[in-house]
Every structure is written in structure tokens, then in C-alpha cells.
Amino acid sequence: MEVDAAYPAAATGDELRRLLTATLSADKASVDAATAGLDRISAAGDPSFPIALLAVAAGDGDQGTRIAAATYLKNFVRRNREGGLSSSDLYREFRDQLAQALLRVEPAILRVLIEVFGQVVEKDFVKENSWPQLVPQLKLVIQSSDAISPGQHPEWKTINALTVLQAILRPFQYFLNPKVVKEPVPEQLEQIAAEILVPLQVTFHHFADKVLLPQDGNKLAYEQLLLITCKCMYFTVRSYMPSGVKQILPSLCKDMFRVLDSLDFNSPPEDSATARLKIAKRCLIIFCTLVTRHRKHADNQMLHIVNCVIRISKQSIHLSKLNSLSDRIFSLTFDVISRVLETGPGWRLVSPHFSSLMDSAIFPALALNEKDIADWEEDTDEYMRKNLPSELDDISGWAEDLFTARKSAINLLGVLALSRPTRCICSFQTQEG
Structure with a gap:
């Protein structure tokens, strides 16, 4: 497709669609010409250009063209956000239209536009x-969305609204001022917790139910909703602990225990169980965070956390038959136990389970199996990298690369050996005997 060499500063919707469609061509010359045309329009400084791109991305028409519009918009915002995208009035209009579009677009467009929204x-x-209007408006949208209040606003998709919430919370997973000692919780995060997350706890419980x-025909949809909500909670507590979340923490933990207690690894999980396993993985990551970063707020949940993860870890006898996601779940259960052991009451909580933990969880995870032999023969170096223990300083602390159950079991064994060497030696002698 041939594209004219010159374009005016402002482009109509039809012109934009023509250029964006041309970028999908198999002909390199057409793609280059279309890209150059878009770049000229972008460089001309038309303040309505991002709004025009958004209109194409969120409108009707060919999905490929719409994805191209969303992608160009993402790159445009990245290049221009520091210098200002347009005048203040037009920028606010663009920002509001973007937020509205996110609530109704299909997943393929949402995946791209949510990156634009994240930058904004x-x-x-x-x-x-x-x-200032963002949180109150999102609160209203979530409460009125299709899966939470059916019939009120069917055009507002709950999964989209929660994806928007996730994008808002994502930056708060890291300390905003890491050099500040005891940095307070940002007021924006406190507002989100008070106005959205606290009321969302009831919805979280409903999703878990x-x-x-x-048997439920909509189970997969609710699993996706619960997974996104878990991610939102994780981003909230990874670094900070808003006061609102402290109030709902016991209830949230109770529902996460219910999900984890439903896991059964006596047979290989079916493909339909993938979403459930991802939820379980996220719950365990949250427990790791609570134990490590927010122990004083999680103290009254510590015993329940230990009982829950040890119950799962004792199913590691089936590990060689499970997929990588299931393996990661066992890895996280061992990591949670390791982190609990680093706390003051850790040994007191874990010691009643010591023998069964060693015999039914750790040693089965370390046992040689057919998969080990195949992996060793295929790539010895990779096998060693995956199975050697981490540095002692990272036994259970901040290392995030303990992605195999065996590696985490080895590191847990190291923690136990450092804390109670005599009991570990006796357990080894019993196994050898």
C-alpha cells in the first residue's frame, strides 16, 4: 500500500486508520512509509493526536488496526510524557477517555492500553x-461493574476495572523513597486501601466462594478475578502496610487458606486447574511477604500459615509427576517455612512438625527420580544450576530465584541445620539407616 509523503499536522480518523493499517502490511516499503507518516503527524505537535489514536484503538473496526493504534499510542506517551502530551485541558480529556476506554475494551486491546495507563x-x-478523582471514580466503577453488581453497568467489566486497579497499585510495590528510613505509607496508597481494598474484601470472599x-460454569471467570485481586493485594503489601489492609488482613488470610487447602496433588493437575494454581502461587508469595516484611501484623496468622504450608509440602512425594507451576508452589511452601524459621517464634511453630516435615516433605523433594536422570543427561550444567543450594546468606531471605522445589528444600534444610543441627543429623542418620 502506497502512502503519501506529506501529511498535515492534524490527521482525520480515516487517515490515521489508513496509516495504521499500512503498518500491518507484509510489504516493508509500505510499513516504512506508513511509520514515517505517523511520525510526521506525531512530530507536528497536534495536541489532539493522542486522543485521535485512542479513538481508533478503542473504537470499532479491524482489531489489528486497533492494536497498532494502541501500540503507537503507548510509544508516543513514553516518548512525550515528561515534556507534556498536550495542553492541560486536552491532556485531562485524554486521561479521562483512556480510563473510560479501559473499562470496556477486549483483552487484546486492554493488554496494550493498560501499559499506556500505567505510564500516565x-x-x-x-x-x-x-x-484526585481517580480513586473515587474507580471505586464507583468497581462497585457497579458487571460481575459485582449485575445489571447496573454491563458495559463496565469487572475484570477490566480490577486490571486498572492493578496498574494503579503496581508502582507501590516498591518503596517510592527507598533511602528514607521507615518511609511512611504514601497517602495515595492509604486512600486506595480505605476506599477500594477494604470494601473489596467482601468481594474477595465472594470470589473465593x-x-x-x-461445579460452576463461571468458575474460570471468577478464578481470573480472584487472581487479579490477589495480585492487587500483593502489590499493596510488598513494601508497605496501609492501615486499611491491617483491618482486613485476618479475613483475607482466611480466604487464602481456603484456596490453599483445596489443593490436591495426589494426581497431576488438569489443564483447567492452571488458574487455581496461579492463585495459590500468589497467596504463598503474599505469605512470604507478610512473614518477612510485616511480621508484627501477621503474628496472629503465623500458626495458621505454618499449618497450611506444611500440609501442602507433605504432598511433595508426587513432585516428579507434576508440572513446573506445581513445582513452584512446593518451592514457595518451603520458602515460607524458611522465612518463618527466621522469626523469633519460628522454631516453636515448626518444631511439632519437624519429623514429618523431614520425612514427608524435604527428603521426598530431594530424592532422585527419572526426571533427574533425563535432565542430567540432557544438560549437566543446567541441572547443577537448578539443584545446587543458594548462598548461605540467601537461604531464605531476599533471593527470588528459588524457583524449584528441590532448591528450596535444600535451602530449608540449611536453615534447619543452622538452627537445630543435632536434630537434622539424627534425621539424616535415620534416613540412612
């Missing part, structure tokens, strides 16, 4: 705190 949120909401029903 990081600048306007997180760094500058200049979007739906997921745990033995």
Missing part, C-alpha cells in the same frame, strides 16, 4: 498526586 498513572497519580464451588 505513575506520573500523574504516584509522583505528582495530581489526579465461587472458585471453591465443585
Whole structure:
């Protein structure tokens, strides 16, 4: 497709669609010409250009063209966000239209536009705190969305609204001012916790109920909703602990225990169980965070956490028959136990389970199996990398690469050996005997 060499500063929707469609061509010359045309329009400084791109991305028409529009918009925002995308009035209009579009677009478009939104949120909401309407409006949208209040606003998709919430919370997973000692919780995060996360706890419980029903035609949809909500909670507590979350923490933990207690690894998980396993993985990561970063707020949950993860870890006898996601879940159970052992009451909580933990969880995870032999023969170096223990300083602390159950079991064994060497030696002698 041939594209004219010159374009005016402002482009109509039809012109934009023509250029964007041309970028999908198999002909390199057409793609280059279309890209050059888009770049000229972008460089001309038309303040309505991002709004025009958004209109194409969120409108009707060919999905490929719409994805191209969303992708170009993402790159345009990345290049221009520091210098300002347009005048203040037009920028606010673009920002509001973007937020509205995110609530109704299909997943393929949402995946791209949410990156645009993330860039806008990081600048306007997180760094500058200049979007005061964002949280109250999102609260209303979530409460009125299709899966939470059916019939009120069917065009507002709950999964999209929660994806927006996840994008808003993502920057808060890291300390905003890491050099500040005891940095306080940002006021924006406190606002999100108070206005959205606290009311969302009831919805979280409802989602968990739906997921745990033995037969439900909408189970997969609710699993996706629960998974995104878990990610939102994780981003919230990874570094900070908002006061609102402290209030709902016992209830959240109770529902996460219910999900984890539903896991059964006596037979290989079916493909349909993938979403459930991802939820379980996220719950265990949250427990790791609570034990390590927020122990004083999680103290009254510590015993329940230990009982829950040890119950799962004792199913490691089936590990060689399970997929990588299941292996990661066992890895996390060992990591949670390791982190509990590093706390003051850790040994007191774990010691009643010591013998069964060694015999039914750790040693089965270390046992040689057919998969080990195949992996060794295929790539010896890779096998060693995956199975050698981490450095002692990282036995259970901040190493995030303990992605295999065996490696985490070895590191847990190291923690136990350092804390109670005599009991570990006796256990080894019993196994050898």
C-alpha cells in the first residue's frame, strides 16, 4: 500500500486508520512509509493526536488496526510524557477517555492500553498526586461493574476495572523513597486501601466462594478475578502496610487458606486447574511477604500459615509427576517455612512438625527420580544450576530465584541445620539407616 509523503499536522480518523493499517502490511516499503507518516503527524505537535489514536484503538473496526493504534499510542506517551502530551485541558480529556476506554475494551486491546495507563498513572497519580478523582471514580466503577453488581453497568467489566486497579497499585510495590528510613505509607496508597481494598474484601470472599464451588460454569471467570485481586493485594503489601489492609488482613488470610487447602496433588493437575494454581502461587508469595516484611501484623496468622504450608509440602512425594507451576508452589511452601524459621517464634511453630516435615516433605523433594536422570543427561550444567543450594546468606531471605522445589528444600534444610543441627543429623542418620 502506497502512502503519501506529506501529511498535515492534524490527521482525520480515516487517515490515521489508513496509516495504521499500512503498518500491518507484509510489504516493508509500505510499513516504512506508513511509520514515517505517523511520525510526521506525531512530530507536528497536534495536541489532539493522542486522543485521535485512542479513538481508533478503542473504537470499532479491524482489531489489528486497533492494536497498532494502541501500540503507537503507548510509544508516543513514553516518548512525550515528561515534556507534556498536550495542553492541560486536552491532556485531562485524554486521561479521562483512556480510563473510560479501559473499562470496556477486549483483552487484546486492554493488554496494550493498560501499559499506556500505567505510564500516565505513575506520573500523574504516584509522583505528582495530581489526579484526585481517580480513586473515587474507580471505586464507583468497581462497585457497579458487571460481575459485582449485575445489571447496573454491563458495559463496565469487572475484570477490566480490577486490571486498572492493578496498574494503579503496581508502582507501590516498591518503596517510592527507598533511602528514607521507615518511609511512611504514601497517602495515595492509604486512600486506595480505605476506599477500594477494604470494601473489596467482601468481594474477595465472594470470589473465593465461587472458585471453591465443585461445579460452576463461571468458575474460570471468577478464578481470573480472584487472581487479579490477589495480585492487587500483593502489590499493596510488598513494601508497605496501609492501615486499611491491617483491618482486613485476618479475613483475607482466611480466604487464602481456603484456596490453599483445596489443593490436591495426589494426581497431576488438569489443564483447567492452571488458574487455581496461579492463585495459590500468589497467596504463598503474599505469605512470604507478610512473614518477612510485616511480621508484627501477621503474628496472629503465623500458626495458621505454618499449618497450611506444611500440609501442602507433605504432598511433595508426587513432585516428579507434576508440572513446573506445581513445582513452584512446593518451592514457595518451603520458602515460607524458611522465612518463618527466621522469626523469633519460628522454631516453636515448626518444631511439632519437624519429623514429618523431614520425612514427608524435604527428603521426598530431594530424592532422585527419572526426571533427574533425563535432565542430567540432557544438560549437566543446567541441572547443577537448578539443584545446587543458594548462598548461605540467601537461604531464605531476599533471593527470588528459588524457583524449584528441590532448591528450596535444600535451602530449608540449611536453615534447619543452622538452627537445630543435632536434630537434622539424627534425621539424616535415620534416613540412612
